[in-house]
Amino acid sequence: MKWRPRSLRTRISVAVAVLVTVVVALAGLVIVARIDHRDRADVDRQLATRAEKVHQDADKLLGKGDHADGDGDGGQDDYGGLLAGSQTLVRLISDGRVIAQRGETPPAPLPLPARDGYGTVEAGGQTWRTLTQPLNSAGDRLEVLQDIDPIERRLADNTAVVAAVTLAAALVAAAGVWLITRIILQPLQRLRTGALAVSADTTGPRLPEITRPQEVADLSRALNGMLDQLRTSMEATRRFTADAGHELRTPLTTLGMTVETLRRNPELSEAQRARALETMGAEHHRITALLTGLQTLARGDAHALPDRVPVDLGELLDEAVAHAARRHRTTTYRLTVDAPATVDGWPVGLRLAIDNLLDNAALHGRPDGTADVRLTHEAHTVRITVSDDGPGIPPGQRAAMKDRFTRGPRTRASGSGLGLALVEQQAHLHDGSLHLGASPAGGLRAAFTVPDAHRSHPGRAPS
Incomplete structure (x- = not known):
């Protein structure tokens, strides 16, 4: 079963530590590889330089024969410092055997080169870099060798340093991220603490207001x-x-x-x-x-509403008045539309508000009375007014009539007392208002006002 940290803080720390490990290790290995490549290229250049010098003085090397010391030459030779202890060696090979050599004496016999060019051989625990070239037309060959054990040790040491630095960087990064994420995740911890305090109580606390990040x-x-x-x-x-x-x-x-x-x-x-x-x-x-x-x-209270759409209030009002006239045959409705008006809203909700205003005018107006309905459009607002000729509502009671289950003291019709509450709610949901006043005939004048399509905001849920 794979281990997966449950804490976000742990996951971030592990992820950063792994990332730092990979990046530092790759960077270190690239640097080590470049250094090793440079060292080996330097060895090859030195071998080529020595081989060229030996080519020029091959007779001198043959004349001295097989020597491995520098006696009589004042600590110098003529072949680029090919002395005992210099970690270099020159060999002349003829007919498959070494006829002369000069320089470092290897601890174990070195194999003869199988082909010309650069190569690498091991003998007696030492690693040598070799360059073999033909010496003359007789088939003799010249081999120049360089002990590269120091380069191998440098490569191992550099690799160990990279490993140590990578491990240290991973540990430091993990520890640093662990501490930093504690600070970064504090806002989330505050949200968690606030969420634990949330209850079903509608007056309970809200979650903390976080500003950063x-x-x-x-x-x-x-x-x-x-x-x-x-x-x-x-x-x-x-x-x-x-x-x-x-x-x-x-x-x-x-x-x-x-x-x-x-x-x-x-x-x-x-x-x-x-x-x-x-x-x-x-x-x-x-x-x-x-x-x-x-x-x-x-x-409406839960704002369970669809997206707003453009609604032609003139057309909606004309249809609503026609249906109201059929429901209340003893009431005369007079509709006046001053100008076309379009609002962004919910057709069902607007129709519900209009129907309630028309029904109230018929139910609470004078028997066989008249209800005046008017649509006006001015200053980016649309207003629907419905006036009846009934007893009206005293000024001190008009605000209370918008409450739910409230019915006037002089009403002569049965009802639930929800009509004006529904109209008030729809006015609020459409960013408008409902105003109750006195009509010219002495009854109630209800003014339903909402913004027109230029000021309302399609699709925005009311707050």
């Missing part, structure tokens, strides 16, 4: 954004559950009581049974409308 700062912002979305979604779910439980209790209780009445009183008249069934149908409709509104609010 940039990658960790981006990560902290992304995680905080994700955490905010999760908490928003969780808060929407909790609010939906609480609102549904609170608001559904009454209609469900009414349904249960009506069902129990029908079960215990089978002798009820047809008229009584019809009224009971009508009550059950109304409560069922109320429950359905309530759940639909709560689900819409919950999706």
Whole structure:
């Protein structure tokens, strides 16, 4: 089983140590190889120089015969310092035997060269570099040798130095990276500590705001954004559950009581049974409308929204008014479009807000009354105003009417109390606003304002 470090700090340290080892080792080996190549090239040049000099004075070497000392010449010879102890040797070879030699006496006999040119031979634990050349037309050959044991030792010493330096560099690099990564990874440790403190509580702490390095700062912002979305979604779910439980209790209780009445009183008249069934149908409709509104609010609270698209408000408003007129046949809708207007938003959400404003005008306006609907476009904003001729809302109560499950004290129509809350939410999601005021006819005037397509930002989720 392969060992793999679990810690990022350990992985970085090991990776850097391996990288430093490879780089330093390769660099050192290249340097050692270059030095060794230079040393051996110098030996070859020295051999060629000596061979040339010996060629010029070959008769002198033959005349002296086989000598290995420098007696009588004052410590010098005529062949480039070919004396005993100089680690060099010259041999004259004829008919497969050495007829004369001068210089270092090897500890063991050296083999005869098999061919002319440069070569390397070993004898008695010594390594010699040789250069063999033809001496004359009679077939005699000249061999110049140089002991290269010092070069071999230098190569081994340099290789050992490179190995030691490589090991030291790897250890120093690993230790340095281990300490440096502790400092570098401190922001991640702070994020980890902050993440351990995060709980399901929507009011709990956020992750620390990291500013450096940039990658960790981006990560902290992304995680905080994700955490905010999760908490928003969780808060929407909790609010939906609480609102549904609170608001559904009454209609469900009414349904249960009506069902129990029908079960215990089978002798009820047809008229009584019809009224009971009508009550059950109304409560069922109320429950359905309530759940639909709560689900819409919950999706808006959680920002579970698609990308924005261009929406022609004039066309959308014309269609919505036509459908509202069919739903509320006793109400007269008068639509005025001052100028074409396009916004970037969600068609379903905008239609939901408009439908609620139109329904409110019909339900809370005067019976057989009139609702004025107007679309205006000015200063990079689009405004939809819906005015009715009902009793209106007192100024001190208008802000509270935007809250969920709030119904006016003088309302004459049943409802869930979510209509204006839905409109307010859609206005906020579209970076707009909802303003409640008094209409010229004395009723309520609701103004739904959103930025036009030049100021809104397609695809940007609301904060």
